[in-house]
């Protein structure tokens with residue numbers, strides 16, 4: 071389906087039957103991580119809409135919009151095999167009028183971390199997600215914890231603008247060596263792919279160290295050295311509050327915390343995050 075009118079007609083027909091509708095927004099190039107979002111949606115709703123739209127407004131001028139992987143036919147086959155009910159794949163002209171001039175900006179949670187190095191990114195995401203939610207009007211929308219800051223930005227937008235939708239979070243899906251699945255992993259060379267899982271190992275070990283009482287500044291420094299020693303160029307490496315992304319004052323987290331990292335490996339920017347375990351005995355998600 072390509073148009074908002076068609077999408078609305080189908081959703082209205084489902085509503086008349088009293089069905090519960092979920093939306094899974096994606097930019098396509100679907101991997102197991104996306105499919106896990108669709109599975110979560112299938113378990114939570116009667117009908118699942120998956121949108122595929124490579125949103126130009128969340129890419130900066132120097133970023134990879136032109137080369138971002140696009141594979142709509144394969145994506146459709148994967149979604150059909152899983153039992154998704156509708157694929158909404160609008161063109162740019164359907165999403166943006168030539169004089170489109172509105173932007174949704176969510177302050178606070180969108181600042182710092184990815185918001186610092188990609189200043190255009192969260193306004194682009196919030197604006198397109200607001201549009202998709204208005205177009206589809208689902209009961210539920212599903213987002214992955216891989217893009218944890220994005221998840222919090224969307225939750226805040228939905229709360230602040232009274233959007234009548236429940237936001238569900240799906241856990242990060244990892245390869246067997248710990249690398250978080252991402253469409254951009256396709257950019258990694260074979261040699262870089264060998265190194266890439268260290269990002270997760272470094273932040274999982276760091277989270278464990280902090281849980282066991284190591285001062286945060288020391289743990290951050292050790293993880294940064296480990297990553298740089300392996301050839302990563304660290305964009306950010308931080309521990310922040312899991313609920314609000316506010317940084318900590320002292321050397322120990324005083325509320326639930328997460329480690330957030332973004333690092334370049336060659337021309338590929340990888341991001342990942344893990345919770346700081348609260349028991350001090352296990353590191354959730356560690357490979």
Ligand code: PAF
Nearest residue numbers: 095096097125195198217
């Ligand atoms: O996470 C993504 O794939 C995108 O940021 C999203 C939420 C589909 C908006 O374009």
